[in-house]
Amino acid sequence: MPVVKEAKPQTRAASNHAAALRAELQRKKKELTAIREILLSINASSDLRSILNGIAQTTTRVMGVDSTSIYLLDRSSQRLILKATTGLFPEAVDHGYLRMGEGLTGWAAQHRQWVAVRDAQRDPRFHEVPNTRERLFKSLMAVPLISQDRVVGAMNVQTRRRHTWTAGEIEFVSLIGEVVAGILERAILQEESERKVREMQAVAEVSRAAISPLYLDETLRVVAEMGARAVNARHCSVLLLDETVRAFMPRAIYDRKPNVPPEPSWSLDDLPLLNLERFSGPVLVNEACGKLQPSHAAWAAQAQLNGLLCVPMQVRDRTIGLLNMWTESAGEFAEAQVELCITLANQIALAIENAHLIGNAAIVKEMNHRVKNNLQNVVMLLQMQLHDASDKLTPKEVLHESINRIMSIAAVHDALAQEGFRLVDVKDVITRVVGLTQANMTRPDLQLTIHVIGDSLRMSSRAATALALCVNELVQNAMEHAFVSRGQGEITISLIDCGGTLEVEVRDNGLGTAAGRTEAPSLGLNIVNMLVREDLRGDFTLQRTAHGTTARIRAPFSYTDTAG
Structure with a gap:
């Protein structure tokens, strides 16, 4: 009978060592593949949000954990803001935060080292x-x-079950952090630069929009809200100097909380800020309740406001108004925020001063006529939105669509203002409108190309406004339904002068008949039908084929029709 010899201890040890090396090699290969996937996803992304989501999703999948969350440091407030997560509540993104040193994640950031805990909630650092x-x-x-x-x-990274973190896992997550930190910093700087450009563009738009006293109140309300959001203030008041009563009177107010009483006027002869006789620049006040005159201190206490940044609006060394930013806590304005408010205040002051120089009665009368028509269009659109029983959009989506419709009207008015209220170039207006719609409504994962081709045609403001709204609705409709589950698409808008008849065609290369949509017409198509029938006196058709959808508007028009 053969004798089976027992393996020598040295042989078993060598075999175990080889198995361990193979396992380690396999783990390293898996980690390198994951790092490669993260870098590929970063290279394929054009914005910070997509980069962060790609990192979080890949890490969660490769690690086999239940959640990966990424926090970015806001240097002005020294807060770690939640920017991406795969396991926490999605609505907490951009709102949830930890202070430096707070919680295990804040501790890791403050001490610049990893921390790994099996039972996080029992750790005294947990928050x-x-x-x-x-x-x-x-x-x-x-x-x-x-x-x-x-x-x-x-x-x-987090797990729902208690897990003992291995040295390999700690090394891998630390490696991810080292690899992506520099990329994220560059992406943050890029996004910050783009944000500053948008802010400056917004300031320029505010200045241009305020060229008329007729627009002043509405413009200032927009400025108040835009300024408050830009510097993360809770309350913003725009006060203009009324020389008849020698006081800065509230002209526009924005507050994130409802039912807040309006800020009292600021008397020119008795400014509410103690120990301040005149303005020479921005005034930053901490604990405002203790540094204001009693009436204003009482208002601030009632409104639960404690921090104030007061920026004078000055033209040629003359203060014509105040831009007041209020916060619930003291000392929350960074240097960059103060600079933005100064720029905003200066632009508003110049715009207001220019508006006061407009004295041509004919221009004012014509502008009033255009404004009345535009406001009637806005009311009509909002009423249709209000009574649309089939609308399943969220309030935010409804507001977004309404804003795009109003921006279409604004594009026509802007073109009229530049051309002295004569006939407007429809092709130019449509190009502006679809540019705004594409920038505001395109899905992040959709590569969309929009062409505007054809004749340069000039029409009256009323017809141009109706046509711009129609094209906006048709483009939005195509963006929403034509390219579902597709990564790219094309929309072509054609304008053709058929000798007294205008033909406008909006054609996409989307799903067409493959979409299989048989439900009742959407609010957008109802708006198109109504505008074409009542304002353009034309007809509208919609045709779907296997190659996409074509919407066609045919309407008579006259180059000499200047009725607004």
Whole structure:
């Protein structure tokens, strides 16, 4: 009978060592593949949000964890803001935050080192980010995101079951943090630069929009809201000087909370700020209730406001108004925010001064006529939106669509203002409108090309407004339905002069008949039908084929029709 010899201890040890090496090699290969996927997703993304989501999703899948969350540091407030997550409550993104040093993730960022805990909620450093469902998770590992010795944020991974983190897992997550930190910092800087450009463009638009006293109140209300959001203030008041009563009177107010009483006027002879006799520049006040005259202190206390940035609006060394930004807490205005408010105040002051120089009665009368027609269009659109029983959009989506419709009207009015209220170039207006719609409504994952081709035709403001609204609705309809589950698409808008008849065609290369839509016409198509029938006195057809959808408007028009 053969004798089976027992394997020598050295042979078993060598075999175990080889198996361990193979497992380690396999783990490293898996990690390198994951890093490659993260870098590919970053290269394929054009915005910070997509980059962050790609990193979080890939890390969650490769690690086999239940949640990956990425926090970025806001240097002005020293808060780590939740920017991407795969397991926490999605609505907490951009709202949830940790202070530096707060919680395990804040601790990792402050101490610049990883932390890995099997039972996170029992750790004395644990801090739950409100409204995130973080209590569902047991184990947590966090690593700092450091670029060129600067902390740009932190990243954590979490599991619902208790898990003992291995040295390999800690090394892998730390490696991800090291790889993406520099990329994220550059993306943050790029986004910040783009934000500043948008802010300056907004300031320029505000200045241009305020060229008439007829627009002043509405413009100032927009400025108040835009300014408050830009600097994260809760309340903004725009006060203009009324020389008859020698006081800065509230002209526009925005507050994130409802039913807040209006800010009292600021007397020119008795300014409410103690120890301030005249304005020489911005005034930043902490604990405003203790540094205001009693009447204003009482108002601030009632409104629960405590921090104030007061920026004078000056033209040629003359203060014509005040831009007041209020916060609930003191000392929340960074230097960049103060600079933005100064720029905004200066532009508003110049615009108001220019508006006061308009004295041509004929221009004012004509503008009043155009404004009345435009406001009637706005009311009509909002009423149709209000009574649309089939509308399943969220309030935010409804507001977004309404804004795009109103911007179409504004584009026509802007063209009229530039051309002295004569006939307007329809092709130019449509190009502006579809540009705005494409910028505001295109899905992030859709590569959309829009062409505007054909004749340059001139029409009256009323006809041009109706046509611009129709094209806006048709383009939005195509963007919403034609390219579902597609990554790219094309829309072509053609304008043809058929000898006394205008033909406008909006054609897409989307799903067409493959969409299989048989439901009743949407609000947008109802708006098109009504405008074509009542304002353009024309007809509208919609044709779907296997190659896409073609919407066609035919309407008579006259080059000499200047009725607005």
